[in-house]
Amino acid sequence: MTDNTWQSYTRRIEELAARSGLKFHPVDFEAVPDTFMMEIAVYGLPVRMPHWSFGVRYIYQLIQRHMGHSRLFEVVFPGNPGHAYLASSNGLAENILVTAHVLGHADFSRNNLLFQRCQEQVSEHIVEHAANHARQIQQAIETHGLQRVEAVLDAALALEQHIDVDQSLRRTRYPEYVEDKKSLEEDGFRKRFAQLDPAAASTGVEHKKRAPIPPHSERDLLWFVAQYAPEMESWERDIFLAVREESFYFYPVFATQIMNEGWASYWHARLLREAEFVPQQAYLDAIKCHSDVVRPVAADQQVALSINPYHLGFAMWEKIVEKEGLEAARNIMIQDDDFAFVRNHLTRELAEELNLFRYSARNDGQIKVLEPDLTALHEAVLGPKYNFGAPTVSAKHVRNDGTLELVHDYTLDARGLDLERSRKVLDYLQRVWRRPVQLTTTNQAGLALELTAP
Amino acid sequence: MAPNSESGGGQPGGDAAKWYELFSRGARDWLRHDEKVRESVRQHLPQIVAGGELINGGSRTVRVPIRMLEHYHFRLRRPEEQQGAGQGKVKPGDVLADPSRQRGPGEKGPGGQDEGEVQLLLEFKIDDIVDWLWEEMQLPNLKARVGPSEDSEWVREGWDRRGARSRLDRRRSFKELVKRRGAPGATPTFTDEDLRFRQLARRRQPAIHAVAFFLLDVSGSMSDRDRKLAKTFFFWVVQGLRREYRSLETVFVAHTTEAWEFTEAEFFQVSGTGGTVASTGFAKVQEIIDERYNPNRCNIYLFYASDGDNSVSDAADAREGLSAIAEDACFTGYVEVSSGLSRQLATETGRLFADLSAAGCAAGSYALNDFDDVWGAVRHFFSAEGRAEEAASP
Numbered sequence: 001m002t003d004n005t006w007q008s009y010t011r012r013i014e015e016l017a018a019r020s021g022l023k024f025h026p027v028d029f030e031a032v033p034d035t036f037m038m039e040i041a042v043y044g045l046p047v048r049m050p051h052w053s054f055g056v057r058y059i060y061q062l063i064q065r066h067m068g069h070s071r072l073f074e075v076v077f078p079g080n081p082g083h084a085y086l087a088s089s090n091g092l093a094e095n096i097l098v099t100a101h102v103l104g105h106a107d108f109s110r111n112n113l114l115f116q117r118c119q120e121q122v123s124e125h126i127v128e129h130a131a132n133h134a135r136q137i138q139q140a141i142e143t144h145g146l147q148r149v150e151a152v153l154d155a156a157l158a159l160e161q162h163i164d165v166d167q168s169l170r171r172t173r174y175p176e177y178v179e180d181k182k183s184l185e186e187d188g189f190r191k192r193f194a195q196l197d198p199a200a201a202s203t204g205v206e207h208k209k210r211a212p213i214p215p216h217s218e219r220d221l222l223w224f225v226a227q228y229a230p231e232m233e234s235w236e237r238d239i240f241l242a243v244r245e246e247s248f249y250f251y252p253v254f255a256t257q258i259m260n261e262g263w264a265s266y267w268h269a270r271l272l273r274e275a276e277f278v279p280q281q282a283y284l285d286a287i288k289c290h291s292d293v294v295r296p297v298a299a300d301q302q303v304a305l306s307i308n309p310y311h312l313g314f315a316m317w318e319k320i321v322e323k324e325g326l327e328a329a330r331n332i333m334i335q336d337d338d339f340a341f342v343r344n345h346l347t348r349e350l351a352e353e354l355n356l357f358r359y360s361a362r363n364d365g366q367i368k369v370l371e372p373d374l375t376a377l378h379e380a381v382l383g384p385k386y387n388f389g390a391p392t393v394s395a396k397h398v399r400n401d402g403t404l405e406l407v408h409d410y411t412l413d414a415r416g417l418d419l420e421r422s423r424k425v426l427d428y429l430q431r432v433w434r435r436p437v438q439l440t441t442t443n444q445a446g447l448a449l450e451l452t453a454p
Numbered sequence: 455m456a457p458n459s460e461s462g463g464g465q466p467g468g469d470a471a472k473w474y475e476l477f478s479r480g481a482r483d484w485l486r487h488d489e490k491v492r493e494s495v496r497q498h499l500p501q502i503v504a505g506g507e508l509i510n511g512g513s514r515t516v517r518v519p520i521r522m523l524e525h526y527h528f529r530l531r532r533p534e535e536q537q538g539a540g541q542g543k544v545k546p547g548d549v550l551a552d553p554s555r556q557r558g559p560g561e562k563g564p565g566g567q568d569e570g571e572v573q574l575l576l577e578f579k580i581d582d583i584v585d586w587l588w589e590e591m592q593l594p595n596l597k598a599r600v601g602p603s604e605d606s607e608w609v610r611e612g613w614d615r616r617g618a619r620s621r622l623d624r625r626r627s628f629k630e631l632v633k634r635r636g637a638p639g640a641t642p643t644f645t646d647e648d649l650r651f652r653q654l655a656r657r658r659q660p661a662i663h664a665v666a667f668f669l670l671d672v673s674g675s676m677s678d679r680d681r682k683l684a685k686t687f688f689f690w691v692v693q694g695l696r697r698e699y700r701s702l703e704t705v706f707v708a709h710t711t712e713a714w715e716f717t718e719a720e721f722f723q724v725s726g727t728g729g730t731v732a733s734t735g736f737a738k739v740q741e742i743i744d745e746r747y748n749p750n751r752c753n754i755y756l757f758y759a760s761d762g763d764n765s766v767s768d769a770a771d772a773r774e775g776l777s778a779i780a781e782d783a784c785f786t787g788y789v790e791v792s793s794g795l796s797r798q799l800a801t802e803t804g805r806l807f808a809d810l811s812a813a814g815c816a817a818g819s820y821a822l823n824d825f826d827d828v829w830g831a832v833r834h835f836f837s838a839e840g841r842a843e844e845a846a847s848p
Contacts, residue, residue: 036474043479052490053525055483158527296541303542303550311541355543359550361536367550370537380539391528408528416531424526444531 006095012277013096017103020274021326022267024106025080025124029099031088037072038065040085044250045077047131049242050138051153073293074098078109080124093285096278100271104264108256111330114337115252121169126249133242140235152236155428156222156243161390163247164220173227174215177208217394217407219387222247224395230402231434240432251388258338258381262313265294266321269314296354305367307356307381315354316345342381348374391417393439402435408442416442419451426453491520491576496586520576584693608654617651626650664699664753664784665746666692667739670721671760673710673730680791681725683822684759687789690832691757699753705742709735711765715742732764732803736775749782756786757835759822762801773806780815787835788819 010029017024032040040046042057065071073094076084084102086095109115122129141149218224226232226240253260272278272286296311297304321329332341346356351374358370358380370376392409399405406426410416422439430437430453443449544550613626630648668688670681695702706716710726713734739756747754756779764772780786788807810817820831 033475035478039474039478039480048479050479050483050486051525052483052487052523054480055485055487056522056525058480058484059487059522061480154525158525161527303540303544305538305540305550307539307541354541356539356541357544357546359538359540361538363532363534369544369546369548369550371546376537377539380537383537391530393528413530415533418529418531421524421526421529425528428526 005092006090006099009096009278010099013099013271013275014103016271016275017100017107017267020267020271021330022103022107024103024110025078025082027076027082027084027102027106029084029086029102031086031090031095034072034087034089037075037085037087038062040075041072045130045246046083046085046127047134048246049130049134049153050141051150051157053157073289074102076102076105077127078106078115078119078124079126082106082109083127091285093282094289096275096282097268097272097286097289100268100275101264103271104267105260107267108260108263108333109252111334112252112256112260112337113334114256118165118248118252122245122249126246130246130249133246136242137239140239144235149239151428151431152239153243155225155432156240158425158428159221159225160243160247160250161388162219162221162393163223163244163251163388164218165248165251167220167223169245169248171220171223174213175211178211178215213398214395217396219392219394220244221393221395221406225429225433228398229433232432236432247388252337254388255337255339255385256341258309258313258316259333259336259341260313261310262315262317263333265290265310265314266317305359305361312346312354312356312381316341316350319347319350320345338385339382343378346374346378346381351377393417402433404429404433404435404437406437406439408440410442416444416446416449419443419449423451423453426451430454487523488576490523492578494523495520495576495578496583580693584690584697608656610652611655612653613650614653615647615649615651617653621652621654623650623652663701663703663751664695664755665703665705666695666755666757667705667707667742668721669707669709669735669739669756669758670724671710671730671732671735671758672708672724672726673761673763674727675730675761675763676725676791678725680759680761683791683825683828684789686825686828687759687791687822687831688757690828691755691787691835694832694836695755705739707735707738707742709738713738730760730764731768731772732758732760732806733768733771733775736772736779740775740779743779743782754779754783756783757789758787758803759789759791760803761792762790762803764802764806766802769802769806772803773809776806776810777815780810780817783816785816785818785835786810787817789831790819790821792821792823 007029038061039058042061043054048054072087073090074084074086076082082102082105084098084106086098090098109119137149137153213228214224222240222244226237226244229237232240269287269290272283272290275283278286294308294311294314296308317329320332332345336344351372356377358373358377359367360370361367392412393406394409395404396407397405408417408422417439419441422441426437426439437453439451441449441451540550613623627644627648627650630650631644634645634648668691670676670684672681692702692704704718706718706721707713708716708721708724708726709730709732710728711731711734714724715738716724735758743749743754776786786807788803790801790804792801804819807817807819811819818835820827820834822828822831
């Protein structure tokens with residue numbers, strides 16, 4: 001059985017990786033059918049809450065697979081131990097390559113600071129947590145009915161990118177009262193007054209002021225709604241917090257994709273080169289598989305309008321290791337995320353070497369290649385990654401009647417929101433907030449615009 | 455296998471090793487998506503079904519092309535011009551082809567962001583749709599007026615050990631054989647004991663015939679949209695009547711200052727010019743009734759769609775003609791399709807039907823301005839007809 005064969009290599013690859021300086025938690029490897037691989041890719045986690053939107057992604061994934069576009073070799077989940085799922089259709093060579101690749105990821109997720117920070121929050125057992133959430137939600141469906149649970153999930157998953165990873169996963173509510181600074185200040189009058197009648201002076205000043213909610217604009221919408229929605233039930237808040245926890249897990253994966261995939265690709269290539277125990281034929285097959293993965297453009301195309309993160313990351317790490325040595329590369333891997341990585345290490349020479357270019361696409365379909373400009377190229381690569389890939393929408397105020405005011409910072413995003421979609425999101429949100437919800441953004445002409453639900 | 459491999463499964467109750475081979479979450483959520491699509495289609499049926507030759511068309515299903523539902527997130531508006539990063543050997547100033555546009559001319563919008571356009575083709579049984587509607591709108595089921603002139607039919611009913619060779623039920627007989635022998639191991643040999651024959655029983659059934667007359671004003675003042683509205687309405691009326699009558703005939707009559715009978719296919723293509731003389735239409739309907747349908751044997755329905763303008767000099771004739779039909783018919787209905795002008799039945803023809811209804815005949819009117827009104831109209835007529843029926847039967 002191929003299964004046993006690749007398993008017999010796993011140990012040796014792990015030893016080789018450890019000797020090469022990779023530091024990783026143990027990884028459980030499991031070969032699973034392609035259908036299950038596909039589901040893991042769709043849900044992002046092996047067991048995750050049910051929602052119809054995953055069904056939509058599932059259909060797209062099925063179509064893609066049908067057209068032969070995407071083939072998944074592995075999915076790996078960080079943790080201690082980590083979990084790696086390998087497609088059972090992988091051949092021996094593919095599995096050797098994938099094992100090395102997985103160890104690269106395991107090294108990355110254990111040592112990268114952003115990963116560490118988020119993992120401290122969500123613990124090293126996200127796979128189990130997500131399965132628990134799924135079970136919890138399944139129970140909620142049984143108790144409260146599909147319609148109600150779905151309404152909550154519609155809202156929570158629509159806001160899944162709107163978290164604040166700089167805050168703690170278990171953050172506490174805002175202080176309820178503002179400190180009344182004036183009462184603390186001892187001015188001349190109060191001193192003299194106190195001397196006249198100490199009893200009267202100590203009584204009158206003890207009045208506290210209720211703090212506004214939120215005290216500052218709040219971009220962690222999932223948390224804010226879970227904490228401050230006027231009439232949400234506790235099981236509904238739990239669902240919001242479950243989605244938020246999963247988002248905390250997804251964030252570092254999203255924000256270090258280029259580095260992480262590049263790092264894993266760098267290491268699978270390197271470990272494979274150094275693994276003398278791999279038979280010649282398997283090595284050749286694996287190398288071919290490697291070059292398919294880190295290929296810059298699809299086979300039938302000359303030019304790609306997007307950049308393959310595997311390819312870009314791989315090329316960047318090779319360059320860094322070549323120029324600055326492995327130790328420096330490890331430090332970069334530990335400290336950076338994609339923003340720092342691309343800005344600091346995607347150099348002009350490398351961009352030219354890789355034929356990276358910047359283009360502008362007009363609405364009528366015309367696509368034009370622009371003059372080279374390194375900083376602008378960095379921004380074009382990083383543009384879709386800001387703020388978890390979502391517009392900057394924050395909660396600004398809750399009125400006395402419970403109306404929630406949301407504000408979109410359109411100066412930061414340089415343009416307004418898609419109104420049709422935003423209205424729908426407000427509709428979702430209004431169903432759990434149970435009071436009117438209002439959103440300020442800007443229209444085509446750049447004028448402020450208010451959307452409300454209902 | 456790694457020792458700890460099933461901890462990721464997380465399914466309750468232990469042996470989680472291969473649960474994913476038995477259950478697909480993706481398929482479950484996909485089904486839920488389709489269910490939601492069906493729900494939303496249900497809410498927009500009148501518009502969806504408005505097109506196409508549906509009334510007497512052979513197929514009893516409607517195919518509805520739908521986009522996949524989108525789960526909405528906050529997104530930035532599509533800019534006029536968008537920058538991106540790509541890879542390949544190009545020079546500044548080169549103009550590139552958008553690969554997402556090469557798929558075909560029908561494709562809309564660049565594919566990259568919108569996840570491509572996938573259309574589902576959902577098939578709905580018209581009977582199902584009608585059932586949903588009747589349930590949802592709580593419409594009464596119509597009752598036939600004309601007493602049963604009996605018709606008999608043979609219906610299958612049960613099995614017997616004796617019977618004609620041609621009625622031998624092989625499957626059933628084989629089951630008996632298996633029952634007797636226990637296991638189907640060696641070559642089975644049937645005995646007479648095993649044989650089962652289908653039995654037929656004579657079942658009496660009321661012979662219910664109905665005919666629905668659809669009279670349409672096609673004078674110059676009726677726009678294309680008006681006719682389409684009327685057509686949509688007629689379609690649902692036919693569906694409603696079909697629930698009750700197993701054999702429903704339809705007759706299509708159009709009129710301007712004259713009246714003609716048409717086939718369904720032609721009927722909705724007809725457009726005339728000139729004035730409106732409603733009495734010609736009524737006369738034509740009456741003529742067809744006299745010729746082909748005996749009011750004592752047949753349930754007659756008349757639905758008239760017009761924009762309400764009838765020639766003034768025709769008032770008396772129209773009243774007379776309509777009253778004559780109303781005497782024979784189970785129900786006469788009038789829809790006023792005056793898109794744009796909502797005069798709410800304050801027209802020549804509107805008054806005609808109002809008077810008829812006031813005189814105690816089974817008649818109803820409804821103003822149809824928009825496709826959204828079609829349901830209202832259907833509901834109105836069927837509940838009006840239901841009431842009239844209750845009043846009629848003691």
